[in-house]
Amino acid sequence: MHSFRASTKAVTKPIRGTRTSPHTAQVITSSGNPYLDVVIGGGLPMSSICLIEEDRFMTHAKVLAKYFLAEGVLSRQAIFLGSLDDIPAEMLRRLPKPLNELETEVEQREDQAQGAGGAENGLRIAWRYNDLPLVNSEHATAKIGHHFNLMEQMDSMMLYYANTTMWDDSHKEPVWDVVVAEELSKSSSATTSSLEQQPAEDAPPIPGEENAPQDNNPQETIPPQEESSANNNNNNNNSSSVTSSTKTGSQEAQSQVFHNPRYAGLLNDIQHLLRDESFVAGTKKNLCRVCLTSLGSPLWYDEHFGEDLIKFLTLLMASVRNCNAVCLITMPMHLIAKYDASLVPKIRQLVDYAIELESFAGSERETHPAFKEYSGLLHLHKMSALNTLAVHMPDTTDLAFKLRRKKFVIEKFHLPPELQESSAKRDNCASGLLSNSNATASLDF
Secondary structure, three states: OOOOOOOOOOOOOOOOOEEEOOOOOOEEEOOOOHHHHHHOOOOEEOOOEEEEEOOOOOOHHHHHHHHHHHHHHHOOOEEEEEEOOOOHHHHHHOOEEEOOHHHHHHHHHHHHHHHOOOHHHOOOOOHHHOOOOOOOOOOOOOOOOOOEEEEEEOOHHHHHOOOEEEEOOOOOOOHHHHHHHHHHHHHHHHHHHHHHHOOOOOOOOOOOOOOOOOOOOHHHHOOHHHHHHHHHHHHHHHHHHHHHHHHHHHHHHHHHHOOOHHHHHHHHHHHHHHOOHHHEOOOOOOOEEEEEEOOOOHHHOOOOHHHHHHHHHHHHHHHHHOEOEEEEEEEOHHHHHHHOOOHHHHHHHOOOEEEEEEEOOOOHHHOOHHHOOOOEEEEEEEEOOOOOOOOOOOOOOOEEEEEOOOOEEEEEOOOOOOOOOOHHHHHHHHHHHHHHOOOOOOOOO
Protein backbone atom coordinates (compact mmCIF):
# COMPACT_ATOMS: atom_id res chain seq x y z
CA MET A 1 0.00 0.00 0.00
CA HIS A 2 1.45 3.30 -1.11
CA SER A 3 1.57 6.09 1.45
CA PHE A 4 2.18 9.76 0.81
CA ARG A 5 4.62 11.53 3.09
CA ALA A 6 4.82 15.30 3.09
CA SER A 7 8.19 16.92 2.79
CA THR A 8 9.53 18.15 6.09
CA LYS A 9 12.23 20.33 4.58
CA ALA A 10 11.92 23.86 5.91
CA VAL A 11 11.62 26.65 3.38
CA THR A 12 14.04 29.44 4.19
CA LYS A 13 12.49 32.86 3.95
CA PRO A 14 14.45 35.71 2.38
CA ILE A 15 15.67 38.64 4.40
CA ARG A 16 13.09 41.35 4.93
CA GLY A 17 13.19 43.93 2.15
CA THR A 18 15.20 41.77 -0.27
CA ARG A 19 14.51 39.59 -3.27
CA THR A 20 16.43 37.54 -5.83
CA SER A 21 17.10 39.31 -9.10
CA PRO A 22 15.71 37.35 -12.10
CA HIS A 23 18.56 38.60 -14.29
CA THR A 24 21.62 38.01 -12.13
CA ALA A 25 20.28 35.65 -9.39
CA GLN A 26 21.68 38.04 -6.79
CA VAL A 27 20.03 39.04 -3.54
CA ILE A 28 19.19 42.71 -3.99
CA THR A 29 17.51 45.33 -1.86
CA SER A 30 15.91 48.62 -2.78
CA SER A 31 17.87 51.86 -2.59
CA GLY A 32 14.69 53.60 -1.45
CA ASN A 33 14.19 55.40 -4.77
CA PRO A 34 12.32 53.31 -7.39
CA TYR A 35 13.82 55.30 -10.28
CA LEU A 36 17.37 54.64 -9.10
CA ASP A 37 16.53 50.96 -8.62
CA VAL A 38 15.58 50.64 -12.28
CA VAL A 39 18.82 52.33 -13.38
CA ILE A 40 21.07 49.97 -11.40
CA GLY A 41 19.15 46.81 -12.31
CA GLY A 42 16.39 46.42 -9.73
CA GLY A 43 18.24 47.35 -6.56
CA LEU A 44 21.55 47.30 -4.73
CA PRO A 45 23.18 43.84 -4.47
CA MET A 46 24.00 42.59 -1.01
CA SER A 47 27.56 43.30 0.16
CA SER A 48 27.93 46.19 -2.27
CA ILE A 49 28.99 49.82 -1.84
CA CYS A 50 27.25 52.60 -3.77
CA LEU A 51 28.96 55.99 -4.08
CA ILE A 52 26.83 59.07 -4.74
CA GLU A 53 29.06 61.95 -5.85
CA GLU A 54 27.52 65.07 -4.40
CA ASP A 55 26.64 68.14 -6.40
CA ARG A 56 28.20 71.48 -5.58
CA PHE A 57 25.38 72.47 -3.23
CA MET A 58 25.15 69.00 -1.58
CA THR A 59 21.34 68.91 -1.67
CA HIS A 60 20.35 66.14 -4.08
CA ALA A 61 22.74 63.51 -2.71
CA LYS A 62 21.32 64.00 0.79
CA VAL A 63 17.84 63.32 -0.62
CA LEU A 64 18.97 59.94 -1.96
CA ALA A 65 20.56 59.20 1.44
CA LYS A 66 17.21 59.90 3.12
CA TYR A 67 15.50 57.51 0.70
CA PHE A 68 18.10 54.87 1.60
CA LEU A 69 17.54 55.30 5.33
CA ALA A 70 13.74 55.47 5.08
CA GLU A 71 13.67 52.19 3.16
CA GLY A 72 15.67 50.56 5.93
CA VAL A 73 13.23 51.77 8.58
CA LEU A 74 10.20 50.40 6.69
CA SER A 75 11.94 47.09 5.96
CA ARG A 76 12.86 46.73 9.67
CA GLN A 77 16.54 46.49 8.83
CA ALA A 78 19.42 47.67 11.00
CA ILE A 79 20.72 51.15 10.18
CA PHE A 80 24.10 52.74 10.79
CA LEU A 81 24.34 56.47 10.05
CA GLY A 82 27.65 58.30 10.35
CA SER A 83 28.52 61.88 9.46
CA LEU A 84 30.60 64.85 10.55
CA ASP A 85 28.81 67.48 8.45
CA ASP A 86 25.27 66.49 9.40
CA ILE A 87 23.63 65.75 12.73
CA PRO A 88 22.52 62.08 12.43
CA ALA A 89 19.61 62.43 14.87
CA GLU A 90 18.26 65.44 13.00
CA MET A 91 18.65 63.69 9.67
CA LEU A 92 16.66 60.71 10.93
CA ARG A 93 13.86 62.96 12.14
CA ARG A 94 13.45 64.38 8.63
CA LEU A 95 13.06 61.11 6.76
CA PRO A 96 10.25 61.16 4.18
CA LYS A 97 6.84 59.70 4.90
CA PRO A 98 5.93 56.44 3.11
CA LEU A 99 2.92 56.33 0.81
CA ASN A 100 0.11 53.83 1.18
CA GLU A 101 -1.04 51.54 -1.63
CA LEU A 102 -3.64 53.95 -2.98
CA GLU A 103 -1.22 56.87 -3.07
CA THR A 104 1.38 54.67 -4.74
CA GLU A 105 -1.06 53.70 -7.51
CA VAL A 106 -1.95 57.35 -8.07
CA GLU A 107 1.74 58.25 -8.34
CA GLN A 108 2.39 55.48 -10.86
CA ARG A 109 -0.54 56.64 -12.97
CA GLU A 110 0.82 60.17 -12.94
CA ASP A 111 4.19 58.90 -14.12
CA GLN A 112 2.58 56.95 -16.96
CA ALA A 113 0.52 59.96 -18.00
CA GLN A 114 3.57 62.18 -17.96
CA GLY A 115 5.60 59.64 -19.92
CA ALA A 116 2.91 59.55 -22.60
CA GLY A 117 3.37 63.28 -23.20
CA GLY A 118 1.68 66.36 -21.87
CA ALA A 119 -0.96 67.84 -24.12
CA GLU A 120 -1.29 70.76 -21.77
CA ASN A 121 2.26 71.83 -22.66
CA GLY A 122 1.48 71.79 -26.35
CA LEU A 123 3.83 68.84 -26.99
CA ARG A 124 3.06 65.62 -28.78
CA ILE A 125 5.20 62.51 -28.58
CA ALA A 126 5.56 59.81 -31.21
CA TRP A 127 3.19 56.88 -30.88
CA ARG A 128 6.03 54.36 -30.52
CA TYR A 129 7.16 56.08 -27.27
CA ASN A 130 3.75 56.25 -25.62
CA ASP A 131 4.13 53.09 -23.55
CA LEU A 132 7.79 53.56 -22.61
CA PRO A 133 8.53 54.13 -18.91
CA LEU A 134 10.60 57.07 -17.79
CA VAL A 135 13.85 55.18 -17.27
CA ASN A 136 13.84 51.63 -18.55
CA SER A 137 11.66 49.31 -20.61
CA GLU A 138 11.64 46.58 -17.96
CA HIS A 139 9.80 46.93 -14.66
CA ALA A 140 10.61 44.84 -11.62
CA THR A 141 8.22 41.91 -11.35
CA ALA A 142 8.59 41.42 -7.60
CA LYS A 143 7.67 44.28 -5.34
CA ILE A 144 10.48 45.52 -3.16
CA GLY A 145 10.94 49.03 -1.99
CA HIS A 146 8.43 51.72 -1.16
CA HIS A 147 7.37 55.13 -2.38
CA PHE A 148 7.83 58.21 -0.20
CA ASN A 149 6.56 61.76 0.03
CA LEU A 150 9.32 64.31 0.53
CA MET A 151 6.85 66.97 1.65
CA GLU A 152 5.94 65.10 4.86
CA GLN A 153 8.07 63.53 7.56
CA MET A 154 7.98 59.95 8.83
CA ASP A 155 6.02 59.13 11.96
CA SER A 156 8.13 59.43 15.10
CA MET A 157 6.85 56.09 16.42
CA MET A 158 8.31 54.29 13.40
CA LEU A 159 11.67 55.88 14.15
CA TYR A 160 11.35 54.98 17.83
CA TYR A 161 11.15 51.25 17.10
CA ALA A 162 13.82 51.34 14.37
CA ASN A 163 17.17 49.70 15.03
CA THR A 164 19.45 52.66 14.41
CA THR A 165 23.06 53.40 15.37
CA MET A 166 24.47 56.91 14.95
CA TRP A 167 28.04 58.18 14.82
CA ASP A 168 29.14 61.81 14.76
CA ASP A 169 32.41 61.61 16.74
CA SER A 170 30.71 63.16 19.76
CA HIS A 171 30.45 60.06 22.00
CA LYS A 172 33.36 57.82 22.75
CA GLU A 173 31.38 54.65 23.39
CA PRO A 174 29.22 53.05 20.69
CA VAL A 175 25.56 52.58 21.38
CA TRP A 176 25.69 48.78 21.66
CA ASP A 177 28.32 48.93 24.46
CA VAL A 178 25.99 50.78 26.82
CA VAL A 179 24.60 47.46 28.07
CA VAL A 180 28.09 46.19 28.83
CA ALA A 181 28.87 49.42 30.69
CA GLU A 182 25.70 49.04 32.76
CA GLU A 183 26.65 45.47 33.66
CA LEU A 184 30.09 46.64 34.71
CA SER A 185 28.62 49.41 36.86
CA LYS A 186 26.20 46.97 38.51
CA SER A 187 28.97 44.49 39.27
CA SER A 188 31.21 47.24 40.62
CA SER A 189 28.40 48.60 42.80
CA ALA A 190 27.71 45.09 44.14
CA THR A 191 31.40 44.69 44.93
CA THR A 192 31.59 48.03 46.72
CA SER A 193 28.46 47.27 48.75
CA SER A 194 29.92 43.93 49.84
CA LEU A 195 33.15 45.65 50.82
CA GLU A 196 31.23 48.20 52.86
CA GLN A 197 29.53 45.42 54.77
CA GLN A 198 32.87 43.77 55.68
CA PRO A 199 34.84 45.32 58.61
CA ALA A 200 38.09 47.01 57.72
CA GLU A 201 41.38 45.65 59.00
CA ASP A 202 42.35 48.87 60.77
CA ALA A 203 38.92 49.37 62.36
CA PRO A 204 38.68 48.99 66.17
CA PRO A 205 37.26 45.67 67.41
CA ILE A 206 33.60 45.46 68.21
CA PRO A 207 32.92 45.40 71.98
CA GLY A 208 32.29 41.86 73.21
CA GLU A 209 34.00 40.25 70.23
CA GLU A 210 37.65 40.77 71.19
CA ASN A 211 38.01 37.18 72.43
CA ALA A 212 35.76 35.64 69.80
CA PRO A 213 37.37 32.78 67.88
CA GLN A 214 38.45 33.75 64.38
CA ASP A 215 37.56 31.46 61.54
CA ASN A 216 40.40 30.93 59.12
CA ASN A 217 38.10 29.36 56.50
CA PRO A 218 35.49 31.96 55.55
CA GLN A 219 34.36 29.93 52.54
CA GLU A 220 32.58 27.44 54.80
CA THR A 221 30.27 30.13 56.14
CA ILE A 222 29.05 31.17 52.65
CA PRO A 223 25.68 29.63 51.74
CA PRO A 224 25.55 27.59 48.53
CA GLN A 225 23.19 30.04 46.77
CA GLU A 226 25.42 33.02 47.48
CA GLU A 227 28.46 31.05 46.37
CA SER A 228 26.86 30.22 43.02
CA SER A 229 25.78 33.82 42.49
CA ALA A 230 29.29 35.01 43.27
CA ASN A 231 30.69 32.60 40.70
CA ASN A 232 28.22 33.84 38.10
CA ASN A 233 29.20 37.43 38.80
CA ASN A 234 32.85 36.52 38.36
CA ASN A 235 32.11 34.85 35.03
CA ASN A 236 30.15 37.88 33.84
CA ASN A 237 32.95 40.17 34.85
CA ASN A 238 35.45 37.99 33.02
CA SER A 239 33.35 37.96 29.83
CA SER A 240 32.82 41.73 29.93
CA SER A 241 36.51 42.28 30.53
CA VAL A 242 37.31 40.08 27.52
CA THR A 243 34.88 42.09 25.35
CA SER A 244 36.33 45.40 26.47
CA SER A 245 39.88 44.15 26.02
CA THR A 246 39.06 42.88 22.51
CA LYS A 247 37.55 46.21 21.59
CA THR A 248 40.50 48.10 23.05
CA GLY A 249 42.90 45.90 21.12
CA SER A 250 41.07 46.52 17.83
CA GLN A 251 41.03 50.25 18.47
CA GLU A 252 44.76 50.27 19.16
CA ALA A 253 45.42 48.25 16.00
CA GLN A 254 43.32 50.60 13.87
CA SER A 255 44.84 53.68 15.47
CA GLN A 256 48.19 52.46 14.21
CA VAL A 257 46.80 52.17 10.67
CA PHE A 258 45.23 55.64 10.43
CA HIS A 259 46.82 58.99 11.20
CA ASN A 260 43.39 60.53 11.76
CA PRO A 261 41.71 58.86 14.78
CA ARG A 262 38.25 59.65 13.37
CA TYR A 263 38.65 57.02 10.65
CA ALA A 264 39.67 54.45 13.26
CA GLY A 265 36.69 55.28 15.48
CA LEU A 266 34.20 55.16 12.61
CA LEU A 267 35.54 51.92 11.19
CA ASN A 268 35.67 50.31 14.62
CA ASP A 269 32.01 51.16 15.29
CA ILE A 270 30.93 49.81 11.90
CA GLN A 271 32.85 46.56 12.35
CA HIS A 272 31.44 46.02 15.85
CA LEU A 273 27.91 46.34 14.49
CA LEU A 274 28.55 44.05 11.52
CA ARG A 275 29.99 41.34 13.78
CA ASP A 276 26.54 40.71 15.20
CA GLU A 277 25.29 37.17 14.63
CA SER A 278 22.23 38.41 12.72
CA PHE A 279 24.48 39.78 9.93
CA VAL A 280 26.66 36.71 9.43
CA ALA A 281 27.15 35.86 5.76
CA GLY A 282 25.07 32.87 4.68
CA THR A 283 22.34 33.44 7.24
CA LYS A 284 19.03 35.03 6.36
CA LYS A 285 18.23 36.85 9.56
CA ASN A 286 18.61 40.54 8.86
CA LEU A 287 20.37 43.13 6.72
CA CYS A 288 22.39 46.14 7.88
CA ARG A 289 22.33 49.43 5.97
CA VAL A 290 25.44 51.56 6.41
CA CYS A 291 25.04 55.20 5.33
CA LEU A 292 27.94 57.67 5.45
CA THR A 293 27.19 61.22 4.34
CA SER A 294 29.78 63.79 3.18
CA LEU A 295 32.71 61.46 3.74
CA GLY A 296 35.90 63.24 2.72
CA SER A 297 34.54 66.75 3.32
CA PRO A 298 36.90 69.52 4.59
CA LEU A 299 36.16 68.39 8.15
CA TRP A 300 38.21 65.25 7.40
CA TYR A 301 41.22 67.13 5.99
CA ASP A 302 44.69 66.73 7.48
CA GLU A 303 48.21 66.09 6.23
CA HIS A 304 47.48 62.42 5.47
CA PHE A 305 43.95 62.86 4.11
CA GLY A 306 44.35 60.89 0.90
CA GLU A 307 46.22 58.00 2.50
CA ASP A 308 43.72 57.58 5.33
CA LEU A 309 40.72 57.83 3.02
CA ILE A 310 41.99 55.09 0.70
CA LYS A 311 42.79 52.84 3.66
CA PHE A 312 39.36 53.42 5.16
CA LEU A 313 37.51 52.54 1.94
CA THR A 314 39.64 49.42 1.47
CA LEU A 315 38.91 48.12 4.98
CA LEU A 316 35.25 49.13 4.68
CA MET A 317 34.84 47.08 1.51
CA ALA A 318 36.43 44.07 3.21
CA SER A 319 34.02 44.43 6.14
CA VAL A 320 30.90 44.82 3.97
CA ARG A 321 31.85 41.89 1.72
CA ASN A 322 31.88 39.41 4.61
CA CYS A 323 28.38 40.01 6.00
CA ASN A 324 24.77 40.80 5.12
CA ALA A 325 25.14 44.52 4.56
CA VAL A 326 24.82 47.22 1.94
CA CYS A 327 26.53 50.59 2.07
CA LEU A 328 25.74 54.00 0.57
CA ILE A 329 28.32 56.80 0.72
CA THR A 330 27.99 60.41 -0.38
CA MET A 331 31.22 62.28 -1.07
CA PRO A 332 31.99 65.80 -2.41
CA MET A 333 34.16 64.63 -5.30
CA HIS A 334 34.53 68.14 -6.72
CA LEU A 335 36.29 69.22 -3.52
CA ILE A 336 38.40 66.05 -3.39
CA ALA A 337 39.44 66.64 -7.02
CA LYS A 338 40.66 70.10 -6.07
CA TYR A 339 42.61 68.66 -3.15
CA ASP A 340 44.17 65.84 -5.20
CA ALA A 341 42.87 64.88 -8.64
CA SER A 342 44.53 61.45 -8.47
CA LEU A 343 42.20 60.40 -5.62
CA VAL A 344 39.09 60.41 -7.82
CA PRO A 345 39.86 57.26 -9.89
CA LYS A 346 41.21 55.50 -6.80
CA ILE A 347 38.02 56.13 -4.86
CA ARG A 348 35.86 54.93 -7.74
CA GLN A 349 37.93 51.77 -7.94
CA LEU A 350 37.11 50.93 -4.30
CA VAL A 351 33.31 51.06 -4.73
CA ASP A 352 30.85 49.01 -6.77
CA TYR A 353 28.64 51.82 -8.08
CA ALA A 354 29.82 55.37 -8.75
CA ILE A 355 27.01 57.80 -9.64
CA GLU A 356 27.65 61.51 -10.10
CA LEU A 357 24.96 64.19 -9.70
CA GLU A 358 25.67 67.29 -11.77
CA SER A 359 23.32 70.08 -10.71
CA PHE A 360 22.27 72.93 -12.99
CA ALA A 361 21.98 75.37 -10.08
CA GLY A 362 24.28 78.34 -10.49
CA SER A 363 25.27 77.45 -14.07
CA GLU A 364 24.21 78.61 -17.54
CA ARG A 365 22.14 75.47 -18.04
CA GLU A 366 19.76 76.55 -15.29
CA THR A 367 18.20 79.19 -17.60
CA HIS A 368 18.65 77.26 -20.85
CA PRO A 369 15.28 76.27 -22.35
CA ALA A 370 16.47 72.72 -23.09
CA PHE A 371 17.25 72.07 -19.43
CA LYS A 372 14.47 74.00 -17.72
CA GLU A 373 12.50 70.86 -16.83
CA TYR A 374 15.43 69.16 -15.09
CA SER A 375 17.50 69.81 -11.98
CA GLY A 376 20.68 68.21 -13.30
CA LEU A 377 22.34 65.32 -15.10
CA LEU A 378 23.11 61.86 -13.71
CA HIS A 379 26.39 60.26 -14.81
CA LEU A 380 27.13 56.56 -14.34
CA HIS A 381 30.89 56.28 -13.85
CA LYS A 382 30.99 52.67 -12.67
CA MET A 383 28.65 49.66 -12.65
CA SER A 384 30.13 46.48 -11.18
CA ALA A 385 29.20 42.85 -11.71
CA LEU A 386 29.10 41.06 -8.35
CA ASN A 387 29.01 37.25 -8.67
CA THR A 388 27.85 37.58 -12.28
CA LEU A 389 29.44 37.54 -15.72
CA ALA A 390 27.68 40.53 -17.27
CA VAL A 391 27.20 44.04 -15.96
CA HIS A 392 23.69 45.44 -16.01
CA MET A 393 23.46 48.64 -18.01
CA PRO A 394 20.33 50.71 -18.66
CA ASP A 395 19.03 51.30 -22.17
CA THR A 396 20.73 54.68 -22.23
CA THR A 397 23.26 56.41 -20.02
CA ASP A 398 21.97 59.84 -21.00
CA LEU A 399 19.98 60.41 -17.80
CA ALA A 400 18.69 63.48 -16.01
CA PHE A 401 17.05 64.01 -12.64
CA LYS A 402 14.54 66.46 -11.28
CA LEU A 403 13.70 67.22 -7.67
CA ARG A 404 9.99 67.79 -7.39
CA ARG A 405 8.10 68.76 -4.32
CA LYS A 406 7.18 65.20 -3.36
CA LYS A 407 9.75 62.95 -5.07
CA PHE A 408 13.12 62.62 -6.75
CA VAL A 409 12.70 61.50 -10.37
CA ILE A 410 15.29 60.10 -12.81
CA GLU A 411 14.36 60.22 -16.50
CA LYS A 412 15.86 59.69 -19.92
CA PHE A 413 17.27 62.96 -21.08
CA HIS A 414 17.03 62.02 -24.77
CA LEU A 415 14.88 59.35 -26.37
CA PRO A 416 16.83 56.80 -28.44
CA PRO A 417 16.46 57.20 -32.23
CA GLU A 418 14.51 54.73 -34.35
CA LEU A 419 17.09 52.42 -35.88
CA GLN A 420 14.78 50.29 -38.04
CA GLU A 421 12.96 51.90 -40.96
CA SER A 422 10.19 50.43 -43.04
CA SER A 423 10.79 49.23 -46.59
CA ALA A 424 8.38 51.85 -47.95
CA LYS A 425 10.52 54.63 -46.59
CA ARG A 426 13.60 53.05 -48.12
CA ASP A 427 11.93 52.82 -51.51
CA ASN A 428 10.79 56.42 -51.33
CA CYS A 429 14.25 57.59 -50.38
CA ALA A 430 15.84 55.55 -53.16
CA SER A 431 13.35 56.77 -55.77
CA GLY A 432 13.91 60.32 -54.67
CA LEU A 433 17.64 59.97 -55.05
CA LEU A 434 17.30 58.39 -58.47
CA SER A 435 14.86 61.02 -59.70
CA ASN A 436 17.05 63.86 -58.57
CA SER A 437 20.20 62.37 -60.08
CA ASN A 438 21.12 62.52 -63.73
CA ALA A 439 22.35 58.93 -63.85
CA THR A 440 20.08 56.27 -65.34
CA ALA A 441 21.85 53.27 -63.85
CA SER A 442 22.23 52.18 -60.20
CA LEU A 443 24.38 54.27 -57.98
CA ASP A 444 27.84 53.06 -57.05
CA PHE A 445 29.17 53.78 -53.58
